[in-house]
Amino acid sequence: xxxxxxxEAAGLTKIFDGGSVHALRGVDFRVAEGEFVAVTGPxxxxxxxxxxxxxxxxxxxxxxxxxxxKPISELANPSTxxxxxxxxxxxxxxxxxxxxALENVQIPMFETRLSAAQRSARARDLLKSVGLEHRxxxxxxxxxGGERQRVAIxxxxxxxxxxxxxxxxxxxxxxxxxxxxxxxxxxxxRDRGVTFVLVTHDPSVARHASRTIAMKDxxxxx
Amino acid sequence: MTFLMIVLRxxxxxxxxxxxxxxxxxxxIAAVVALxxxxxxxxxxxxxxxxxxxxxxxxxxxxxxxxPTPFDAAARDRIAHLPHxxxxxxxxxxxxxxxxxxMMLVSAREWGGYEWGNLKxxxxxxxxxxxxxxxxxxxxxxEILKKKVGDPIQIDTRELSVVxxxxxxxxxxxxxxxxxxxxxxxxxxxxxxxxxxxxxATPATTEAETKELCEKIDALVPEAKxxxxxxxIGNSQAYRFVQAMSWGTSLLAVLVGIxxxxxxxLMTVFERTHEICVxxxxxxxxxxxxxxxxxxxxxxxxxxxxxxxxxGVVGVKILETTPAIRGLLEADLSPELxxxxxxxxxxxxxxxxxxxxxxxxRLTPAAALQS
Numbered sequence: 001x002x003x004x005x006x007x008e009a010a011g012l013t014k015i016f017d018g019g020s021v022h023a024l025r026g027v028d029f030r031v032a033e034g035e036f037v038a039v040t041g042p043x044x045x046x047x048x049x050x051x052x053x054x055x056x057x058x059x060x061x062x063x064x065x066x067x068x069x070k071p072i073s074e075l076a077n078p079s080t081x082x083x084x085x086x087x088x089x090x091x092x093x094x095x096x097x098x099x100x101a102l103e104n105v106q107i108p109m110f111e112t113r114l115s116a117a118q119r120s121a122r123a124r125d126l127l128k129s130v131g132l133e134h135r136x137x138x139x140x141x142x143x144x145g146g147e148r149q150r151v152a153i154x155x156x157x158x159x160x161x162x163x164x165x166x167x168x169x170x171x172x173x174x175x176x177x178x179x180x181x182x183x184x185x186x187x188x189x190r191d192r193g194v195t196f197v198l199v200t201h202d203p204s205v206a207r208h209a210s211r212t213i214a215m216k217d218x219x220x221x222x
Numbered sequence: 223m224t225f226l227m228i229v230l231r232x233x234x235x236x237x238x239x240x241x242x243x244x245x246x247x248x249x250x251i252a253a254v255v256a257l258x259x260x261x262x263x264x265x266x267x268x269x270x271x272x273x274x275x276x277x278x279x280x281x282x283x284x285x286x287x288x289x290p291t292p293f294d295a296a297a298r299d300r301i302a303h304l305p306h307x308x309x310x311x312x313x314x315x316x317x318x319x320x321x322x323x324x325m326m327l328v329s330a331r332e333w334g335g336y337e338w339g340n341l342k343x344x345x346x347x348x349x350x351x352x353x354x355x356x357x358x359x360x361x362x363x364x365e366i367l368k369k370k371v372g373d374p375i376q377i378d379t380r381e382l383s384v385v386x387x388x389x390x391x392x393x394x395x396x397x398x399x400x401x402x403x404x405x406x407x408x409x410x411x412x413x414x415x416x417x418x419x420x421x422x423a424t425p426a427t428t429e430a431e432t433k434e435l436c437e438k439i440d441a442l443v444p445e446a447k448x449x450x451x452x453x454x455i456g457n458s459q460a461y462r463f464v465q466a467m468s469w470g471t472s473l474l475a476v477l478v479g480i481x482x483x484x485x486x487x488l489m490t491v492f493e494r495t496h497e498i499c500v501x502x503x504x505x506x507x508x509x510x511x512x513x514x515x516x517x518x519x520x521x522x523x524x525x526x527x528x529x530x531x532x533x534g535v536v537g538v539k540i541l542e543t544t545p546a547i548r549g550l551l552e553a554d555l556s557p558e559l560x561x562x563x564x565x566x567x568x569x570x571x572x573x574x575x576x577x578x579x580x581x582x583x584r585l586t587p588a589a590a591l592q593s
Binding site: 079088094108159 | 223224225227228231232234235496497500501502503504505506507508510586587588
């Protein structure tokens with residue numbers, strides 16, 4: 001018997017602009033717990049839209065998506081799901097410019113019951129785990145691109161999520177830093193057993209995943 | 223890092239804009255403190271003046287002017303015999319330009335009336351009789367007019383002499399030029415007229431009996447109104463007008479403050495749309511975003527309120543020592559007024575933040591991933 005997937009999607013459809021843009025056209029897929037899946041395809045194929053729906057940042061026009069057997073559309077509060085179940089890694093890092101690295105990592109923890117001291121301690125540990133213990137008090141403007149993405153990765157782990165969703169995590173990095181970030185993501189997946197769904201158009205990045213889903217024109221092609 | 227630190231960091235993103243907004247609220251709150259404080263101080267100083275004189279009831283017709291309308295001095299004879307009336311004193315009180323001072327309180331008292339007895343002589347002497355062409359000056363009035371015993375003093379067309387400087391025990395008394403009733407009646411062309419009857423009730427008179435006495439006086443003296451001393455100034459239409467103007471000006475200033483904070487908070491929300499979307503994407507609930515915006519605006523209000531209260535207090539103190547006003551103005555800057563003013567400022571901040579907070583709560587997190 002096949003164990004239930006962490007994500008199970010059936011007929012996912014997303015239509016924008018009153019029907020003129022079909023970002024997803026009936027997508028079916030399944031992601032198993034602990035799996036590392038890369039979603040690849042050219043720009044505009046719908047992979048980022050798919051990631052947004054997985055992260056409850058957007059909702060499908062039609063079709064169903066289950067998280068651990070429960071429909072995401074029936075979540076009482078999508079914020080709680082985003083805060084506790086998933087972590088995001090963005091191409092543009094999206095760190096808050098007026099907060100230090102240490103403070104940026106603490107931001108998601110405000111939706112937990114951790115005290116200020118516990119938040120700070122956990123953020124330190126996370127930044128240490130991504131090799132940034134010497135950059136705790138640096139603002140994003142004073143960090144390199146690779147360092148910013150490492151802070152963002154530490155932030156994505158703030159609430160110990162079961163799933164990490166990464167949208168072109170190396171898209172803004174040079175090849176050396178991109179390699180370092182993918183090594184970090186690979187070790188996080190191995191060491192923490194986190195389920196990874198990574199969106200990329202770069203085949204060299206997708207090679208780090210255990211499975212690749214290729215998309216084209218809003219459909220899964222392989 | 224605490225939630226308050228996040229709020230403070232939001233305010234410090236644009237220190238100049240935050241500072242200017244604070245300045246706007248502060249001026250509004252300073253206006254509230256100064257205008258309401260002065261208005262209340264005016265009422266309080268009159269009440270103190272009445273208490274010092276030992277007056278329990280004031281009979282006058284305040285009408286719409288700053289000083290009461292004159293009526294026949296014989297009105298007193300109709301009420302002097304009433305039960306609980308211990309003493310009466312006819313007065314003619316005018317606000318007049320005296321020499322360089324554009325507006326002075328000139329208080330003429332019936333010769334031998336009980337109110338002369340409350341004046342404590344600091345230098346010189348009291349008038350010898352009702353006809354002697356002299357005045358005594360409250361110590362504040364002497365300072366304003368730069369007069370000492372023996373100096374001449376011009377009141378309207380009449381030149382009189384200053385024979386004494388007195389301590390009246392209250393700001394109103396100390397700011398007055400005091401003379402006998404017939405002199406001022408003659409100077410102002412109000413022969414046989416007065417505009418105030420002060421009444422001292424017998425010592426054991428209860429408040430209910432005093433109110434009952436007022437009703438009896440009203441029936442016997444229809445040309446004027448009897449009021450409990452202290453409250454009478456609050457019943458003056460002119461005073462009410464001034465008070466309404468004070469509150470109106472304060473309200474306008476506060477409205478300007480509200481618009482200022484709202485503008486700042488809206489700008490903040492617009493500028494931070496992307497950041498707010500990131501916060502939502504990271505799992506922050508909409509309620510927390512709303513709280514963040516409201517806390518920022520309330521904190522702006524609180525800081526503006528504190529600075530405004532300080533500005534208001536300092537401004538009033540400077541006004542009180544200004545030569546043209548010294549001795550005439552004593553603001554009532556009670557702790558209650560100061561705390562209320564800060565409370566108004568916080569409320570202004572919260573009200574101003576409501577719309578920006580609502581706007582921020584309408585944002586969708588998907589936008590964060592699109593750039």
